[in-house]
């Protein structure tokens with residue numbers, strides 16, 4: 001069975017509420033009276049039980065209406081454009097960052113060094129993140145030349161495009177996309193904040209991942225005027241943000257293999273947790289939770 005692929009979920013209004021179906025498997029359907037936080041979970045389960053995918057990623061076509069449970073976060077129609085395809089990099093995470101990696105959390109330290117990324121195998125799509133052993137430790141954004149060409153000159157000018165050394169059987173040209181402006185996710189009042197490494201201070205922020213949201217950022221963190229394209233994440237882990245109509249147009253074109261699009265949540269100041277308490281992580285286990293014991 002397939003695993004971890006992006007599936008396009010189509011939907012329509014019905015007299016009873018909504019009907020959803022998988023575009024590639026129209027026989028796999030779900031009807032429900034309203035859209036709730038559980039929709040993503042229900043669809044995941046349905047795709048699993050129908051043998052479509054054990055770890056599906058969903059993209060809604062058309063995007064879910066604003067009356068969805070996450071409507072409060074949809075201030076502007078902004079979209080997170082992310083890769084759901086693997087690229088495999090040669091070497092170790094430490095080979096590519098000036099400060100190596102933290103002994104506790106293994107996240108890269110310091111900026112990227114001068115070594116270009118080197119691919120060990122042909123990548124799976126046009127927008128990729130690294131597979132093991134990099135996965136979830138360092139996620140440079142890996143874009144094909146074909147994907148880059150779908151962006152306007154103004155959008156392309158919002159990032160540096162560092163050439164990637166191709167693997168032996170890879171025919172397409174790839175770039176590491178480094179957005180100039182990167183907005184970090186923000187902790188939300190009433191949600192768990194995430195965790196922080198006690199050795200290096202690396203912080204993993206947990207955004208409320210309501211159905212259909214790619215990330216939640218503070219409204220105040222987006223620079224004014226808003227750049228045509230920017231990044232969301234951290235210096236070592238990013239996805240792209242584009243206006244919703246632009247992101248959805250890209251998704252329809254050749255050169256978007258492995259791309260998925262989700263709405264960007266934007267939180268107003270009242271919703272942002274300014275005194276978030278992060279769970280301390282020391283590399284072996286989460287150390288005992290003592291609120292206030294760890295300075296931000």
Ligand SMILES: [Zn+2]
Nearest residue numbers: 102105197200
């Ligand atoms: Zn660390």
